[in-house]
Amino acid sequence: MPNATQVSPSIEARWLDALQRLASRAAHELRGALNGVSVNVEVVRSRSAKATASAAALEPFADAASAQLDDVIELTEALLGLTRSAREPVEIATETKRIVTLLSAAARADSRRLTIDDVPALNGIGTTSAAASAVRFVVCECLLAAVEASAKTRCMAVSGAALPTLRIDALDGEAITLPGDLVAVAADSGVDIQVEPSAISISFPR
Numbered sequence: 123m124p125n126a127t128q129v130s131p132s133i134e135a136r137w138l139d140a141l142q143r144l145a146s147r148a149a150h151e152l153r154g155a156l157n158g159v160s161v162n163v164e165v166v167r168s169r170s171a172k173a174t175a176s177a178a179a180l181e182p183f184a185d186a187a188s189a190q191l192d193d194v195i196e197l198t199e200a201l202l203g204l205t206r207s208a209r210e211p212v213e214i215a216t217e218t219k220r221i222v223t224l225l226s227a228a229a230r231a232d233s234r235r236l237t238i239d240d241v242p243a244l245n246g247i248g249t250t251s252a253a254a255s256a257v258r259f260v261v262c263e264c265l266l267a268a269v270e271a272s273a274k275t276r277c278m279a280v281s282g283a284a285l286p287t288l289r290i291d292a293l294d295g296e297a298i299t300l301p302g303d304l305v306a307v308a309a310d311s312g313v314d315i316q317v318e319p320s321a322i323s324i325s326f327p328r
Contacts, residue, residue, distance in 0.1 A: 133311060137259035141204060144221065144262055147228035148197060155193040162187035193227070200224050208254035214261075214286055214326060215244045215279075217254070221262050222277060229269050236269055239278040247279040247286045250326035256311035257326065263304055264290055264315070264322050272296040272320070285314075285325040292320040 165183045200223040208217065219238065226236040238244055250257060268275045272292030280287040292298055297319050305315045312327040 133253070133259055133307065134255050136307070137255040137262070140259055140262045140266070143266065144204075144224055145201060148201065148224040151227040151231055152194065152197045152201075155190045155197070158190040159187050159194065162190065196223055197227060204258060208258075210254060211249035211251055212254045212257050213249055214247050214257065214288070217258050218244065218261050218277065218288065221258070221265055225262075225265055225269055229275070234269060234273045234275070236265070236275045236277070239276050243281060244277075244279045247288070248328070250286055251328065252312050252326050256308070256313060260304070260308045260311075260313050260315065260324060261288065263301060264298075264324060267300050268292055268298050268322065271298045280323065283325065285328060287323055287325045290322045290324075295320050298322060 162183045166180050166187065169180055169183075200220040203216070203220045204224075222236060222238055229236045265275070265277065268290045272294050273296075274293040276291045276293055278289050278291075280289050290298070298317070298321070300315070300317060300322070305317070308315050308324075314325040316323040316325075
């Protein structure tokens with residue numbers, strides 16, 4: 123097996139392909155939030171220009187615009203974070219939360235749900251010597267497969283594991299099908315994927 127810090131050009135290319143699919147899913151939600159901000163700000167602007175407008179009447183539109191702007195910022199920061207070079211050793215939690223932020227927004231639009239269970243535990247999962255593109259690629263592909271299969275997907279850190287480990291569960295028991303060579307490609311980068319009928323465990327080298 124090659125050193126975990128090495129990554130093949132094919133991993134880089136496949137991560138870019140996965141990122142493109144992830145961004146495509148999130149684009150509709152990002153545009154929707156931006157449109158919502160624009161509409162609500164315009165309502166506030168037009169109504170505030172009228173002498174009869176009251177603060178109470180404007181407040182719901184201002185609150186909606188503020189919430190939608192928060193969504194825009196969160197999605198944009200996640201997308202920008204994934205397009206930049208990651209600092210190594212890679213923080214597994216940081217990359218996972220960015221992917222979940224984008225994918226969960228798209229999942230909600232399809233009446234599906236993707237959540238992180240026990241965020242503090244995920245934050246404490248630590249770093250890995252695996253290359254950033256390999257970490258991003260594997261986590262993204264596994265989450266994409268889980269969300270496509272299941273209406274309720276949970277991602278969490280596995281406490282007490284010998285290596286930093288993520289677990290992805292299809293809470294409705296649906297079977298998760300991964301791309302055919304993903305397990306082997308991940309292993310070439312030092313990442314171990316264990317597949318159960320409705321769950322995936324991903325273990326990273328320290």
